[in-house]
Amino acid sequence: MADKSESKKPQGNPKSESSQKGLNDKVKIALISTEGPIVVAIVTFLIAPVIIAKINKPTPVEPSPIVCSYPSDYNENESIVWLIEKEADAVVHKDMKRIKEIFADNAKIVDYFDKNNPVSWSNPIERYQPLFKDYDFSSAENTDIKAVGSINGGVTQYYISGSHGQYKTNGQTFPPFLNPGDANHWTLEQIEGCWKIIKFDFNASGIKFP
Numbered sequence: 001m002a003d004k005s006e007s008k009k010p011q012g013n014p015k016s017e018s019s020q021k022g023l024n025d026k027v028k029i030a031l032i033s034t035e036g037p038i039v040v041a042i043v044t045f046l047i048a049p050v051i052i053a054k055i056n057k058p059t060p061v062e063p064s065p066i067v068c069s070y071p072s073d074y075n076e077n078e079s080i081v082w083l084i085e086k087e088a089d090a091v092v093h094k095d096m097k098r099i100k101e102i103f104a105d106n107a108k109i110v111d112y113f114d115k116n117n118p119v120s121w122s123n124p125i126e127r128y129q130p131l132f133k134d135y136d137f138s139s140a141e142n143t144d145i146k147a148v149g150s151i152n153g154g155v156t157q158y159y160i161s162g163s164h165g166q167y168k169t170n171g172q173t174f175p176p177f178l179n180p181g182d183a184n185h186w187t188l189e190q191i192e193g194c195w196k197i198i199k200f201d202f203n204a205s206g207i208k209f210p
Contacts, residue, residue: 068194069101088140094132104196113203140165144181158210159186185209
């Protein structure tokens, strides 16, 4: 006689299944909670070198514009003539600042009044400081300024000029002076982009130049 009892399927443990589900949920939450920091860490790892490189890259420095004492729109000849004219103007006004602007720091200056025994100065301050102290020029002008030659592809320029004016020293006023058109010899070069007087010979008529 057959057993009429129904076969029963094994029943799972509801408490165990609930625990398992809870565990799975915790794993998912843990994964989700760690996913963000992991992604951030990966991205940081990838872009950090780029950021560091940009931080360490020196900012390009724009070169400062060259500012010369003469007007910026002057051509070469106009600039040189301006410098020679301003030398006389600086003498009248005892303007040492202007002298420093138009002369190179080590410009040589020579007085050929005594052709056999010329007097020289190794820089413009040596020449003009005592001149400003001992002499008062009521007028002075460099005239007939002319270019006479150049060398080194125009790097060095030679000019001549005459001059006239009047001065006094030790309370005595001297008659006006008038020097011919080849009395002053000027040698000029560009220094840091600006023309400067590098040598000035005066009372130099008859002296070979350049």
